[in-house]
Amino acid sequence: xxxxxxxLINGISLGSIYALIALGYTMVYGIIGxxxxxxxxxxMVGAYVGFALTTFLxxxxxxxxxxxxxxxxILGILIExxxxxxxxxxxxxxxxxxAISVSLFLxxxxxxxxxxxxxxxxxVLKSKILTFFDGKxxxxxxxxxxxxxxxxxxxxxxYIVHRTKIGKAIRAVSLDKDAAELMGIxxxxxxxxxxxxxxxxxxxxxxxxGVYYNTINPLMxxxxxxxxxxxxxxxxxxxxxxxxxxxxxxGMIETxxxxxxxSIFKDALSFGILxxxxxxxxxxxLGKTVKEKV
Amino acid sequence: xxxxxxxxxxxxxxxxxxxxxxxxxIDKGIIDSYLQLNIxxxxxxxxxxxxxxxxxxxxxxxxxxHAAFMSIGAYTSAVVTAKLGxxxxxxxxxxxxxxxxxxxxxxxxxxxLKGDYLAIATLGFGEIVRILILNTDAVGGAIGFxxxxxxxxxxxxxxxxVVTIILVKNFINSYHGRACKSIREDEIAAEAMGVNTTYYxxxxxxxxxxxxxxxxxxxxxxxxxxKPDSFGFMKSIDILVIVVFGGMGSxxxxxxxxxxxxxxxxxxxxxxxxxxxxxxxxxxxxxxYRPTGIMGRxxxxxxxxEVKTNASIESK
Numbered sequence: 001x002x003x004x005x006x007x008l009i010n011g012i013s014l015g016s017i018y019a020l021i022a023l024g025y026t027m028v029y030g031i032i033g034x035x036x037x038x039x040x041x042x043x044m045v046g047a048y049v050g051f052a053l054t055t056f057l058x059x060x061x062x063x064x065x066x067x068x069x070x071x072x073x074i075l076g077i078l079i080e081x082x083x084x085x086x087x088x089x090x091x092x093x094x095x096x097x098x099a100i101s102v103s104l105f106l107x108x109x110x111x112x113x114x115x116x117x118x119x120x121x122x123x124v125l126k127s128k129i130l131t132f133f134d135g136k137x138x139x140x141x142x143x144x145x146x147x148x149x150x151x152x153x154x155x156x157x158x159y160i161v162h163r164t165k166i167g168k169a170i171r172a173v174s175l176d177k178d179a180a181e182l183m184g185i186x187x188x189x190x191x192x193x194x195x196x197x198x199x200x201x202x203x204x205x206x207x208x209x210g211v212y213y214n215t216i217n218p219l220m221x222x223x224x225x226x227x228x229x230x231x232x233x234x235x236x237x238x239x240x241x242x243x244x245x246x247x248x249x250x251g252m253i254e255t256x257x258x259x260x261x262x263s264i265f266k267d268a269l270s271f272g273i274l275x276x277x278x279x280x281x282x283x284x285x286l287g288k289t290v291k292e293k294v
Numbered sequence: 295x296x297x298x299x300x301x302x303x304x305x306x307x308x309x310x311x312x313x314x315x316x317x318x319x320i321d322k323g324i325i326d327s328y329l330q331l332n333i334x335x336x337x338x339x340x341x342x343x344x345x346x347x348x349x350x351x352x353x354x355x356x357x358x359x360h361a362a363f364m365s366i367g368a369y370t371s372a373v374v375t376a377k378l379g380x381x382x383x384x385x386x387x388x389x390x391x392x393x394x395x396x397x398x399x400x401x402x403x404x405x406x407l408k409g410d411y412l413a414i415a416t417l418g419f420g421e422i423v424r425i426l427i428l429n430t431d432a433v434g435g436a437i438g439f440x441x442x443x444x445x446x447x448x449x450x451x452x453x454x455x456v457v458t459i460i461l462v463k464n465f466i467n468s469y470h471g472r473a474c475k476s477i478r479e480d481e482i483a484a485e486a487m488g489v490n491t492t493y494y495x496x497x498x499x500x501x502x503x504x505x506x507x508x509x510x511x512x513x514x515x516x517x518x519x520x521k522p523d524s525f526g527f528m529k530s531i532d533i534l535v536i537v538v539f540g541g542m543g544s545x546x547x548x549x550x551x552x553x554x555x556x557x558x559x560x561x562x563x564x565x566x567x568x569x570x571x572x573x574x575x576x577x578x579x580x581x582x583y584r585p586t587g588i589m590g591r592x593x594x595x596x597x598x599x600e601v602k603t604n605a606s607i608e609s610k
Contacts, residue, residue: 034410035410035413035414053377055470065560083578083582086582087422087581090581091585092356092409092410093350093354093356093409094581095587096356096410096413096579097534097538097577097580098407098577098578098582100534100577100579101573101574101575101576101578101581102574103569103574104531104568104570104571104573104574104577105574105575107570108567108568108570108571108574109571111567112567112568113572116567130548136353145309154364154602164430166311168544172468222527226417226418226421229417233411233414265425267421267425268421268422268425268426271417271419271421271422272418273337273405273424274414274415275415275418276406277404278404278411278414278415279404279406279407282407282411
């Protein structure tokens with residue numbers, strides 16, 4: 001029982017990181033219908049920016065988080081403008097291959113400049129350990145920070161999407177791009193905003209993961225990127241609460257499986273879940289069914 | 295049945311001559327072992343790319359797990375030759391068949407998915423295969439499979455490459471191949487015209503997997519050492535880059551792409567990061583400026599003749 005509780009605590013921390021990345025995936029997919037393979041690598045860039053800010057400039061946790069989010073949102077906008085805009089009307093396969101190429105480009109350009117070594121993230125948050133159940137369940141304050149930041153960001157996102165004008169534009173464009181344009185919405189600008197917000201969340205996740213695990217490397221984006229995609233599909237891609245749910249769900253499943261001796265099959269498991277969900281409920285657990293137009 | 299025309303004979307002679315020339319040059323030591331290694335890699339890449347082209351280029355099903363079929367072939371071949379001591383030809387065929395069965399098994403459920411979802415499902419499948427092999431101690435696990443007899447030589451590489459090209463080319467030009475192409479162009483319309491889309495998608499998948507299995511077998515029995523990490527996501531991307539670079543839906547393109555990219559990566563061997571950056575840029579610029587690849591959907595004229603002649607010899 002205590003062990004399960006302990007794993008759930010770890011699972012929520014890991015899950016909140018997945019959820020942050022998954023939110024960006026879902027937003028981008030919702031608006032341009034493209035699996036942004038580069039999203040995991042934006043998260044990696046976010047981690048490196050956070051690393052540089054805290055190590056070389058000696059900034060604290062919060063300023064590093066905010067600057068990293070800003071840098072990532074600019075990167076996201078640039079990627080959209082340079083890479084995805086020219087192929088907006090191409091075939092699905094062409095769009096996917098372009099996304100893969102952007103992902104490879106970010107990974108290996110980063111590797112070229114910072115070398116493939118794993119870096120140690122400085123301790124910006126002091127570890128303070130709380131114990132429960134006679135020391136059988138350990139709760140690090142870091143976990144609380146991570147979950148708190150995630151929840152604040154999610155509430156912020158929910159507010160922007162549902163309460164502001166730009167959020168309304170985003171919802172309109174994702175519903176019907178052409179009709180939105182006819183109503184006087186600047187589609188290009190809306191897509192840029194979406195990329196900026198999604199990438200900012202990924203950047204935040206990058207800094208959080210650096211703080212949590214203390215290590216970063218140029219290829220760290222590929223794994224969590226795919227996991228976050230699985231999370232997004234699990235909750236129903238394009239559905240914002242679905243992505244959050246999927247992220248937490250996947251994080252918890254992974255830690256629980258790891259704890260009960262299945263660590264070697266952890267990655268296989270999440271892809272197994274993905275294939276299963278795609279086959280049984282392709283629109284995700286929280287998604288609505290969409291009829292195909294002929 | 296078509297007659298053996300003059301062109302057919304010329305093409306047949308050209309192929310035999312190429313083969314003999316290779317044999318003599320290797321025998322005389324002009325093609326040293328380093329060059330031979332690269333020729334072998336080019337041959338394996340051609341087989342892989344032609345197979346993937348059938349799935350992605352001709353049938354329009356985006357697969358990101360092609361390396362998984364290669365790994366299944368490689369490990370099957372390793373077991374058949376090293377552990378069971380069977381001859382190489384048996385190993386090649388068994389590898390192909392096992393990979394094809396895996397292709398059918400994964401194809402039937404996942405091919406109901408479209409576009410992006412299929413890509414992700416195949417990617418997931420590839421990872422699952424890699425992790426399963428990684429954790430199977432009977433085939434070496436993470437340490438890798440050692441001491442596989444080295445059977446692959448110029449003759450095997452040349453024959454298998456030519457056979458693959460001829461078979462796939464014939465398939466594409468047949469009734470079945472046209473059914474596949476109709477699925478690529480418009481799946482719903484193809485279905486409405488009476489094409490059994492599921493059947494043809496699985497068929498293309500199985501054939502592609504079959505040849506990937508053969509390529510894996512050649513790979514395993516050339517390097518006499520395989521490890522699961524050689525067949526990861528990056529290997530699938532390598533094959534995809536060849537197909538996209540050469541042209542989706544062009545066999546000649548796959549051949550040109552395999553040769554060109556093998557040569558490029560040869561020069562960039564010392565700086566692997568740069569190789570991947572260049573691969574990424576190639577993918578990007580091709581997708582933005584020439585989505586059909588360098589060969590488009592055309593075939594080289596000379597090449598076309600060659601294959602047609604062989605095709606008619608084959609069907610005799």
